[in-house]
Amino acid sequence: MRSSFLCLSLLADLATFALGATVVFPVKLTWEKGAPDGFERDMILINGQFPGPALNINEGDNVEFVVTNQLPYGTTIHFHGVEQYNTPWSDGVPGLSQTHIQPGNTFTYKWTATQYGTYWYHGHTQGQLEDGLFGAIHIQPKSGTPTPFTMISNDSNTLRQLNEQVNNPQIVMLSDWSHFTSQELHDVSIAAGIDPLCGDSILINGKGNVNCPGVPFLMSLVPPTITPLLMGQNLTDKGCLPLTNNLAQTSYPHNLSAVPPGVFSGCNATTSAGATIEVDPHNGWVSLNFISTASIQEMVVSIDDHPMWLYAVDGRYVEPQKVDAITFSHGSRYAVMVQLSQPSQNYILRVAGDGLNQKIYGQAVFHYIGGKNINTPHPSINYAGTGTASNVTFLNDLNTVPFPSITPSQTVDQTYLLLLNRTGAAWQWSINDNTPFNDSLEDITPLLWNPNTLANTPLAITTKNNTWVDLILTASISGGLQPRHPIHKHSNKAFIIGYGTGEFPYSTTAEAMKAIPGNFNLENPAYRDGFYTLPIATSSTWMVVRYFVQNPGAFLLHCHINPHLTGGMGIAILDGIDKWPTVPAAYGPGGNGS
Ligand SMILES: *[C@@H]1O[C@H](CO)[C@@H](O)[C@H](O)[C@H]1NC(C)=O
Ligand SMILES: *[C@@H]1O[C@H](CO)[C@@H](O)[C@H](O)[C@H]1NC(C)=O
Ligand SMILES: *[C@@H]1O[C@H](CO)[C@@H](O)[C@H](O)[C@H]1NC(C)=O
Ligand SMILES: *[C@@H]1O[C@H](CO)[C@@H](O)[C@H](O)[C@H]1NC(C)=O
Ligand SMILES: *[C@@H]1O[C@H](CO)[C@@H](O)[C@H](O)[C@H]1NC(C)=O
Ligand SMILES: *[C@@H]1O[C@H](CO)[C@@H](O)[C@H](O)[C@H]1NC(C)=O
Numbered sequence: 001m002r003s004s005f006l007c008l009s010l011l012a013d014l015a016t017f018a019l020g021a022t023v024v025f026p027v028k029l030t031w032e033k034g035a036p037d038g039f040e041r042d043m044i045l046i047n048g049q050f051p052g053p054a055l056n057i058n059e060g061d062n063v064e065f066v067v068t069n070q071l072p073y074g075t076t077i078h079f080h081g082v083e084q085y086n087t088p089w090s091d092g093v094p095g096l097s098q099t100h101i102q103p104g105n106t107f108t109y110k111w112t113a114t115q116y117g118t119y120w121y122h123g124h125t126q127g128q129l130e131d132g133l134f135g136a137i138h139i140q141p142k143s144g145t146p147t148p149f150t151m152i153s154n155d156s157n158t159l160r161q162l163n164e165q166v167n168n169p170q171i172v173m174l175s176d177w178s179h180f181t182s183q184e185l186h187d188v189s190i191a192a193g194i195d196p197l198c199g200d201s202i203l204i205n206g207k208g209n210v211n212c213p214g215v216p217f218l219m220s221l222v223p224p225t226i227t228p229l230l231m232g233q234n235l236t237d238k239g240c241l242p243l244t245n246n247l248a249q250t251s252y253p254h255n256l257s258a259v260p261p262g263v264f265s266g267c268n269a270t271t272s273a274g275a276t277i278e279v280d281p282h283n284g285w286v287s288l289n290f291i292s293t294a295s296i297q298e299m300v301v302s303i304d305d306h307p308m309w310l311y312a313v314d315g316r317y318v319e320p321q322k323v324d325a326i327t328f329s330h331g332s333r334y335a336v337m338v339q340l341s342q343p344s345q346n347y348i349l350r351v352a353g354d355g356l357n358q359k360i361y362g363q364a365v366f367h368y369i370g371g372k373n374i375n376t377p378h379p380s381i382n383y384a385g386t387g388t389a390s391n392v393t394f395l396n397d398l399n400t401v402p403f404p405s406i407t408p409s410q411t412v413d414q415t416y417l418l419l420l421n422r423t424g425a426a427w428q429w430s431i432n433d434n435t436p437f438n439d440s441l442e443d444i445t446p447l448l449w450n451p452n453t454l455a456n457t458p459l460a461i462t463t464k465n466n467t468w469v470d471l472i473l474t475a476s477i478s479g480g481l482q483p484r485h486p487i488h489k490h491s492n493k494a495f496i497i498g499y500g501t502g503e504f505p506y507s508t509t510a511e512a513m514k515a516i517p518g519n520f521n522l523e524n525p526a527y528r529d530g531f532y533t534l535p536i537a538t539s540s541t542w543m544v545v546r547y548f549v550q551n552p553g554a555f556l557l558h559c560h561i562n563p564h565l566t567g568g569m570g571i572a573i574l575d576g577i578d579k580w581p582t583v584p585a586a587y588g589p590g591g592n593g594s
């Protein structure tokens with residue numbers, strides 16, 4: 001037995017060696033003081049940096065991501081959007097694919113870069129992502145990968161420039177930031193019975209400052225259609241819906257005296273230096289590969305005087321679209337080509353948190369190298385992310401078309417109807433059957449080692465390998481007002497084949513398509529690792545995602561609003577349960593990945 005196992009693993013090693021280079025990437029995690037927006041707090045640094053160093057690799061490479069945990073608590077790292085084909089034990093979810101990496105220990109994640117594009121790594125234990133535990137991943141496409149740029153231009157010089165820039169992207173990380181640690185916010189949420197969707201600043205490449213433009217200005221940003229939701233109250237000086245707003249905070253019991261000053265109000269402006277994004281006009285174009293690492297905020301991005309050609313979504317190429325502004329859900333990646341044909345000077349890259357929960361804003365300098373430091377701003381969006389004129393084009397984030405085109409199966413083998421709802425407290429959420437994925441499930445024997453722990457509970461669904469599955473995400477107005485939920489699926493991407501408002505009184509997509517065919521697209525739907533549900537403001541909404549099961553393992557499906565995840569908004573998908581993998585000893589009990 002033992003020798004044949006060794007023999008097989010040797011063959012596997014030889015096979016991977018033949019396919020790609022091995023890239024060893026050591027990271028050391030520490031808990032230190034930092035002040036990304038000018039306010040000092042405890043936070044996580046990665047190799048002494050925030051955000052962590054970028055992992056730049058080539059498609060086909062074998063990654064060995066070596067985590068040394070010097071934090072005062074256990075941790076894990078997830079590789080967001082990386083499909084972990086044949087390596088489900090490196091997905092980084094405690095209770096699903098591993099146990100926590102204890103303080104003082106080292107753990108090696110090994111995976112192969114089977115896709116190209118922009119991804120990111122982040123902590124997946126409790127709220128650690130909110131404390132700074134993240135960094136970018138960029139995977140250079142194999143040479144010869146077709147690019148969609150002839151849909152932008154057929155001019156040979158332009159095409160040469162675009163193909164140069166796609167291999168030389170600038171990563172722009174968009175983050176939100178709080179002055180409280182994730183643990184403090186979680187504890188406050190539970191003690192006070194609140195949904196804590198109020199932050200302090202927006203960071204661009206880890207830098208920003210706190211803006212306090214005053215309540216009258218913030219109130220001037222609220223559109224008349226939304227005013228009734230404020231129920232006669234003002235936004236707080238941080239731009240947040242007040243805690244006494246029961247539409248947002250529900251009628252579950254609250255204890256607002258357990259909310260310390262600063263959480264929802266008490267804005268103290270800072271003046272720290274923001275980020276500068278330097279671009280070289282001699283290149284003609286620049287590729288900006290944006291990553292939203294947001295825990296709380298939906299963010300709108302726009303660059304003064306510079307339209308953006310969107311060309312990749314969640315890592316993968318799409319048919320290019322020219323837009324002025326893009327709305328980012330939590331965890332999403334959009335790559336854009338920007339033509340550098342304006343007078344050589346400074347422009348403003350604007351990032352506006354436009355969610356109903358909070359108006360919050362940040363900006364960076366978009367600097368032409370060699371340019372003079374002057375610019376009369378012509379913003380396309382305002383402080384609240386609203387277009388400044390009717391000709392400002394916003395991307396419809398649900399309607400991007402994959403390039404080259406790929407088509408989902410027209411039929412499915414299995415359907416799961418899932419209910420997104422708030423359950424039992426304002427901070428508590430669920431994805432199935434009003435049953436929260438309690439955060440104590442991080443500590444169970446990983447489901448990859450024993451898939452039976454959650455058998456016959458609403459917290460795990462099972463699929464068979466080599467089948468097509470529909471996940472119907474219904475969100476119920478019966479639980480009150482809900483924001484759009486950025487539902488993230490671990491492992492491979494899925495097609496967003498339909499969505500709509502109102503109830504979903506059908507049990508399958510086929511049934512729904514007979515009644516409301518206009519709500520579905522089985523021809524060229526968006527193909528993504530995050531599905532941004534429609535807002536639940538006045539009625540229920542629904543969305544259907546369809547995916548192919550190809551990678552047996554235990555994978556989380558969860559809301560990427562981090563307080564919703566820690567509030568229970570997840571389920572385990574036991575993909576390919578009929579072909580469940582044997583976990584290598586290095587990833588079994590007591591293993592450290594090497
Ligand atoms: C470039 O040429 C192709 C093939 O003729 C055409 O389909 C495409 O629309 C052209 N692109 C532009 C931007 O005009
Ligand atoms: C809202 O703010 C305005 C301007 O600061 C103030 O005059 C008004 O009294 C406030 N309303 C409430 C309900 O606090
Ligand atoms: C409300 O919170 C305060 C402050 O944490 C605490 O002293 C008080 O006991 C709480 N009240 C209830 C009813 O739990
Ligand atoms: C602003 O400063 C006050 C007074 O020091 C403090 O109580 C409050 O928590 C601060 N607010 C934030 C958001 O840090
Ligand atoms: C919108 O129209 C105005 C006035 O014609 C123009 O100055 C501006 O550049 C246009 N903006 C966009 C984003 O197209
Ligand atoms: C989560 O589970 C733990 C341990 O079983 C329990 O103590 C706790 O009350 C649960 N939390 C919720 C919100 O149900």
Ligand SMILES: *[C@@H]1O[C@H](CO)[C@@H](O)[C@H](O)[C@H]1NC(C)=O
Pocket residue numbers: 419421422423424434476478479
């Ligand atoms: C959603 O949760 C609320 C309680 O927050 C409950 O009243 C309602 O019945 C739930 N909706 C469904 C469809 O189960």
Ligand SMILES: *[C@@H]1O[C@H](CO)[C@@H](O)[C@H](O)[C@H]1NC(C)=O
Pocket residue numbers: 465466549550551552576579
């Ligand atoms: C699971 O299905 C995929 C797609 O058909 C296939 O490539 C893969 O080999 C299967 N895995 C196992 C372990 O059978």
Ligand SMILES: [Cu+2]
Pocket residue numbers: 484485486559560561564569
């Ligand atoms: Cu959510």
